[in-house]
Amino acid sequence: MKKSLKRQLTLSxxxxxxxxxxxxxxxxxxxxxxxxxxxIINNINNKTIEILNSVKEEYKDGKWDVKSIESIGVSALENGMILKLVDNQGELFGMLIFTIAGNAKIYLTIIQKL
Known part of the structure; x- marks a missing residue:
């Protein structure tokens, strides 16, 4: 009886x-x-706000500073984001795209709507 109770207590x-x-x-x-x-969500949101503020600063006199936007785009790509510019009607103004050529060199260009 003692062994049975001891065993039950041990198992429990x-x-x-x-x-x-x-x-x-x-x-x-x-x-x-x-x-x-x-x-991660907060980090992405903070980076997105930072990029948006940087892009807003580069739109002056109805024109984009293409070199600055390209620099912002490179920074965005390093953070895993792709920068797409649209006008007020949602039409594509420009998009940063990249292609890999040669020994994994990345070339970045801006496609602009004429």
Whole structure:
């Protein structure tokens, strides 16, 4: 009888320990994933706002400063973003595109609507 009770207590403690460890692992994983996702979203939003503000500053007297926009586009590409410029009616004004040629050299150009 003592061995049976001892065995039952040991198994119950073992099951409780395993359940507690699994619960801690699941909760920790969930919290870390949520915090990381929020961090990434905030980071992308901040970079997007920064790029938008930079682009706004380069539109003067009804014209774009193409060299500055190209520089902003290179920075955007380094952050995994593609810069697309449209007018107030949503028509494409320009888009930064890149092609890979040769030994993985990246060439960046601006396509402008005439």
């Amino acid at each position: 403690h073992l099951m409780l320990s395993i359940f507690s460890i699994l619960l801690i692992i699941i909760l920790t994983n969930y919290i870390l994933e949520r915090q990381f996702r929020d961090y």
